């Protein structure tokens with residue numbers, strides 16, 4: 001494996017009450033912001049972020065430095081920074097740890113970012129369920145204001161910066177950046193047509209940078225180390241640094257880990273997450289939140305041609321390819337939020353699909369017909385398959401419905417539903433055919449290998 | 459009866475209004491303040507918010523119905539959200555729901571007959587690594603098993619939500635990567651059962667940097 005690293009993002013997670021300013025400061029908080037605001041130029045800071053090759057940590061993996069470069073302020077316009085803390089993609093639980101355990105890192109990142117992109121106001125949009133994280137953030141913001149790191153003259157310089165928390169109220173779709181902006185403005189969280197992109201016309205009609213919590217929280221390390229050095233921590237070209245990896249499901253040690261970009265899924269499961277629970281076989285892993293197509297460890301990378309980006313891993317298992325935005329795209333999946341859902345051989349893939357598709361049906365905002373109808377239809381077909389009312393044609397029907405959802409909608413939600421559905425059918429077709437013939441046996445559930453832990457002697 | 463916020467909360471509304479360039483943006487925060495006071499968004503609340511923010515009641519209704527956390531009907535004293543999305547289900551989310559239904563005497567979507575608990579199904583609550591879990595009111599309870607769940611529910615019934623939260627609620631936890639020297643951070647005041655904690659937050663065995671052969 002790639003060897004342990006010195007923790008960066010998580011370096012203050014272990015200190016006692018590290019969410020309090022005095023404790024965080026003893027461990028270095030705000031040193032980079034002070035130095036950056038008092039002795040560096042915004043353009044230099046933007047350049048560091050560009051050189052860092054940091055791919056957005058919210059799921060789409062867009063290079064943050066490039067996004068910042070899209071800002072082109074017109075006269076009279078104010079620039080906003082909006083931090084996406086909606087964290088609702090099933091399987092994903094990383095941003096919450098930053099807000100709960102080291103909120104000052106996020107605030108420091110926001111201060112440096114505001115200075116770099118010439119913004120004065122940051123809104124942190126936190127999903128409504130995370131009331132506790134909101135409390136932590138609000139206290140931390142109050143402390144930072146009191147200390148003079150936020151406000152009219154942060155660190156004594158003439159560039160006012162303030163940070164506000166805005167709490168959502170329960171809607172996955174508000175993680176999509178334009179839905180988030182609507183929700184911030186007090187509207188229903190329905191995505192907007194793009195263009196215009198937020199960098200041109202975002203919050204309150206003004207140019208806006210929307211970045212994920214982890215992206216912004218990485219900025220202090222990037223500035224401190226220098227973009228190139230930070231980028232070199234990662235092991236893949238154009239995809240730099242370290243990131244948070246999450247593992248949930250059937251592993252011995254579920255949780256969060258910090259590691260360089262480019263470890264493999266096998267390393268993540270075996271070395272970081274302690275291996276499979278009860279040493280059962282790994283059946284499938286959803287690599288980066290539920291919208292990313294499933295990986296099947298039995299499948300081999302098929303890249304015989306030398307110019308193929310995955311040629312180096314030709315013939316190896318899918319889970320031996322380094323985890324990166326571009327490598328995973330080449331593999332036909334996505335790195336997404338980098339939080340893996342691990343399933344052992346007791347899990348039925350038709351049932352697992354049904355669980356996730358029900359999620360999408362519940363969360364579709366309903367503006368686009370292919371998405372609204374498609375998600376409902378997928379659930380109906382999966383319900384039929386599971387209950388023994390299915391037919392073999394239903395398996396292709398799942399494929400057809402999914403294909404009709406792709407690329408035909410206002411936002412990427414529909415693609416994020418269809419792609420994992422297609423992946424499931426493609427990789428576990430026999431299981432879907434079997435369900436079409438025989439149904440899924442009554443009482444099949446996902447937790448056969450863990451139920452005794454939960455139910456104990458009861 | 460007309461609804462009004464307490465003077466202290468009125469003050470908070472004034473404060474909230476200064477954060478945004480447009481008055482309307484205060485809608486979600488103000489609805490939250492009202493729901494915290496009133497328990498749900500009643501027609502009187504809608505009327506009050508409409509006047510306070512100079513918006514039509516139809517606009518407010520449209521927003522309230524969009525978000526699952528705004529209640530447009532009364533709920534029990536405590537609202538229990540049980541996560542049933544995949545990561546939780548892989549670790550016993552269904553058992554947790556079944557146990558709650560038995561214990562509270564109502565199925566998901568309903569309120570117990572004593573009015574103390576409303577049980578609702580939730581979608582992934584960003585705590586998948588500490589599954590299974592529930593949210594009760596504003597707090598999370600993670601790495602659950604049924605015995606721990608009993609203690610948590612009983613505490614809500616007898617001591618109230620705030621006392622129960624102080625005793626049992628959890629926030630994000632972190633397992634250090636092996637070899638980093640940092641210990642795992644778990645912050646559940648008294649941990650659940652030993653078994654659940656062992657499975658959830660034990661750092662990988664310190665070793666030679668080579669993975670398990672599995």
Ligand SMILES: Cc1cc2nc3c(=O)[nH]c(=O)nc-3n(C[C@H](O)[C@H](O)[C@H](O)COP(=O)(O)O)c2cc1C
Nearest residue numbers: 056057058084086087088175176177211212215412
């Ligand atoms: C349906 C949907 C849900 C999303 N949910 C989130 C989310 O919860 N958190 C997040 O940071 N990004 C989410 N995104 C991605 C955002 O639209 C946006 O790309 C991201 O916040 C940009 O930040 P980054 O470039 O730093 O990753 C979602 C996108 C879609 C289409």
Ligand code: SF4
Nearest residue numbers: 365367368371409411
């Ligand atoms: S694709 Fe789905 S979620 Fe996105 S705007 Fe259309 S209906 Fe809403």
Ligand code: FES
Nearest residue numbers: 541546583585586
């Ligand atoms: S699946 Fe339950 S918290 Fe994510």
